[in-house]
Amino acid sequence: MTQFYQALLRDGGQRLGPRLRRSFAAWAGVSDDGSPRLDVAKGRNRVALADNEVCGRYLLDAPAAGGRLRTTATWAAAQSAAKSWVRVTVEGDAAEDAPARAPGFVAAFLATGRATDGAVPVEAGPHLVGPEEVKELTAWLANPDRGVPLIVLTVDRTEPGLVTACADHLSAALAGVAVVARLYDTRTQDELNSWLGPDLSVFGGGLRTYLPGVRPGEETYAMRHQPRGGGAIRDHGIRALGVVIEGVADLSVHRPLPTDIRQAEPRVARVLSGALAPEELHAPPPSPAAIAVPRPPRAPRPAAPPRPGTAPPPALPTQPAPPAAETPEPEPAPPAPAPAAPETDATADAPVPDDLADRITARLADRLDDSVLDALVDMARGGDSETTGLIKTMSAHLDALTRAVESSGLLGPGPRGPGQELRRLQEQYDQLESDYVELQEHERKAQDRIRWLESRLAEHADPVYGVQDADLDGPWEAESLMDVVQRARKQLRHLDLPDTLDTEVSRLDVMYPRQRRRWTGKTWDALRALDAYAEARAEARFTGGFYDWCTRPLHGGPIITPTMVSMKESDSVSGNPKYYRARIFRVPADIDESGRVFMPSHIKLQAVGSPAPRMHFLDDAGGATGKIWIGYLGDHLPNTRTN
Incomplete structure (x- = not known):
């Protein structure tokens, strides 16, 4: 599923939810009765509106060129009104050349209040x-907290109306993800350019897109703020703006979520379903017990029968029955039973309870909760079920859920219809997936803390439990795999990550925006572990390979679960020329004169499923370069199963 658009807005105005819902419903073309949950199907479109006093989520699923698009608007009221937020996304499986545009309701919603990106209106x-407004414009440009691009259009004396039309077109297409400013006259243009300097100036009826972090006189690469010449605009009109719109929309998709939104958004669905209290929306990250599904007390087990040769337990004293006031008259005998009818399947015509799916889900969620907690306990004790245990548990229970629903006949013809039940199951699966990602993040932080404590104990041999290093902020959380790659290039000096990785990495980011959060933490942990291993190996502080490092590292050294590491490929891959060639990647001549070698060693960022990203590497930590060379980071390379 590809993401085409993402807007992150702050709105401290009153009645945030009703304003957004009214704009969304009018755009979706549904009659809104204001009920807490409204699900409407119109032709091939489906609209779902759900909210309460603290949060809400509105969805439109509609056909598009080559597939379908799903537009979602999520909001939450924060404890501080200025921090209340709205997130709008458009994603789907439409054609790749589908135009990236803001949904029509965004501009209508912006007109109802004073939204910001957190820094600028x-x-x-x-x-x-x-x-008179140049000073305010320069303050917006220089604001370090600005998150959206700022597009400045200059004056065109020959066609002033064209500049106005272009500004209106950009504002409509990029509503919510960019700020559009049109200069009034040449005096304004000159004053702005005097502040920007010659490298960042804009003139001649053209425009320039200023990304966040403008630094006049200090820009090392001024062309990152892309200009668009006035000649192209005069020749092609608003058609010349397509490249600007596509570029800004792509930037919006990769904009990282602020911490409060990233923590609160997965809880919105639980609050709306009643599984989480509204006051827990902005609470600190929950422990696994807080995510647990409430369940009734279990019935006591029946007592075991007494063993032969032992006396039965003494009976408890009982209260004597009170004497009857009077003897009741005997009741008339019941009529003789009618002859038994031929046996039939009682379940054939029995009505399906309306809450059957909910009851099945609750029971399976109960079992899933126990299994997840058991897996976390196993991890705390040093087990290796960090990934495989959770995945197998979720897979088994989701399979059981599917079998139970299929056997109940809910997916067959009936008054409820298959579409409604499939949507219900999809929403429940999405929530389980969100909870799983959240548990993964908590486990990463706990493991990072444990490694730090172990290193302090090894260095000082004294108890440091509860002591927090001032420089330890916990594991870094990235929003995309490209962020991980860029950070690794800057910080991990014993790794080499070539630019050729970017194509496949960015493809995973764009094509799978919902899954990429699963992979970012694992990728960063794997790269850190490789770097720490290479450093220890190059300094002769460790002997053995990377797999050995993950099973018995130095005290406090970063590691990943050994089950994620595979140091070779199967014979069916290594012996097949087609699959063998797909795993040949570039290296320096110091390692191989040809500049390319076969890299069978790889790390499994996702064990099963599709996609199942892999990171292939060459271990030269003990060799001439003293580095780990990353040859590939992307979806699973072809093998006997994928081809």
Whole structure:
């Protein structure tokens, strides 16, 4: 599923939810009765509106060129009104050349209040900037907290109406993800350019897209703020703006979620379903026990029969029955039973309970909760079920859920219809997936803390439990795999990550926006472990390979679960020329004169499923370069199962 658009807005105005819901419902073309949950199907479109006093989620699933698009608007009221937020996303399996545009309701919603990106105002239309507003515009450009691009259009004396039309078109197409400013006259243009400097100036009826972090006079690469010449705009009109719109929309998809939104958004569905209290929406991250599904007390087991040769337990004293006031008259005998009818299948015509799916899900969630907690206990004791245990548990229980629903006949013809039940199951699966990712993040932080404590104990041989290093902020959380790769290139000096990785890495980011959060933490942990291993090996502080490092590292050294590491490929892959060639990647001539070698060693970022990303590497930590060479990071390379 590809993500085409993402807007992150702050709105401290009153009645945030009703304003957003009204705009969304009008755009989706449904009659909204204001009920807490509304699910409407119109032709091939499906609209779902759900909210309460603290949060809400509105969805439109509609056909598009080559597939379907799902537009979702999620909001939550924060404890501080200014921190209340809205997130709008558009994702689906439509054609790759589908135009990236803001949904129509975004501009209507922006017109109802004073939304910001957290630092600068994001309005429904373009800003007209005169000499008096230049100072405010430069403050927006220089604001270090600005998260959206700022597009500045200059004056065109020959066709002033064209600049106005372009500004309006950009504002509509990029509503919520960019700020559009149109300069009033050449005096305003000159004052702005005097502040920007020659490298960042804009003129001649053209425009320039200023990304966050503008630093006049200090830019090392000024062309990252892309200009668009006035000649192209005059020749092609608003058609010349397509490249600008595509670029800004792509940037919006990769904009990282602020911490409060990243923590609260997975809980919105639980609050709306009643599984989580509204006051828990912005609470600190929950422990696994807080995610547990409430369940009734279990019935006591029947007592075991007494063993032969032993006396039965003494009976408890009982209260004598009270004497009857009067003897009741005997009741008339019941009529003789009618002859038994031929046996039939009682379940054939029995009505399906409306809450059958809910009851099945609750029971399976109960079992899943126990299994997840058991897996976490196993991890705390040093077990290796970090990934495989959770995946097998979830897979087994989801399979059981599917079998139970199929056997109940819920997916067959009936008054409820297959579509409604499939949507219900999809929503429940999405929530389980969100909970699983959250548990993964908590486990990573706990493991990082344990490694730090172990290193302190090894260094000082004194108890440091509860002591926190001032420089230890816990494991870094990335929003995309490209963020991980860029950070590794800057910080991990014993690794080499070539630019050729970027194509497949960015493909995973764009094509699988919902799954990529699973992979970022594992990728960063794997790269850190490789770097720490290479450093220890190059300094002769460790002997053995990377798999050995993961099973018995130095005290406090970063590791990954050994089951994620495979140091070779199967014979069916190594012996097949086609699959063998797919695993040949570039290396320096110091390692091989040809500049390319076969890299069978790889790390499994996701053990099963599709996609199942892999990271192939060459271990030269004890060789001439003293480095780990990353040859590939992307979806599973072809083998006998994928081809």
